[in-house]
Amino acid sequence: MVADATLVSLAAVRQAVKNLMLVRALRDAADFDEEWYADAVRREFEVLASQADAEAARLTKARAKATGRRGRAVTADDYHAVDTRRLRRRIRVLGELAEQLRGLAGDDATVASVIDEARIQALDEIAQAAAAAHGRGRTKPARGVARSKALQALREELEDYAD
Known part of the structure; x- marks a missing residue:
C-alpha cells in the first residue's frame, strides 16, 4: 500500500512541477533554474508528507x-x-x-529525475499546444522578400542559441 501511495505521490509532484515550469516559462518568462526547481520538488514532497501526517493525526483521534x-x-x-x-x-x-516522501525529498537523484521528467512533459505540452494552434501553419511556402526575412530571422535565432 505504501508503494502504491508513493507512486501516486511521485506523479502528483511531477505534475505540480510541470505546471510550475509552464507558468514560469510562459507567464513569467523565467529561465530554467535547476536549483529553484529542486527546491520546488522538495517543497512539494514536504507538503504531501505534512498532509499524510495531518491525516494520520486525524485518524488517530477518530x-x-x-x-x-x-x-x-x-x-x-x-x-x-x-x-x-x-x-x-x-x-x-x-x-x-x-517518512518515504521525506526520504525522497532528500534523495538528489530522485529530485533530479522528477525535474527531468517534468521538464520533458512541459516541453511536450508546449509543443502540442503550438502544433494545435489554429492558423499557425503556413499553407504556402514563403517567396521573395518574405522568404528572405524568415530565413534571416531563423539565422539570428540559431546564432542566439549557439552563444
Missing part, C-alpha cells in the same frame, strides 16, 4: 473515539469499533508514506 462504539456508520467519517483495525493500518501506512 480511532480513539471509535473504540467501544457499536452500531452502523451513518457517514463516511462515522467510525465504530469494527473500523479500528482498518484505521490502525491506514495510520501506519500514512506514517510510512510521510
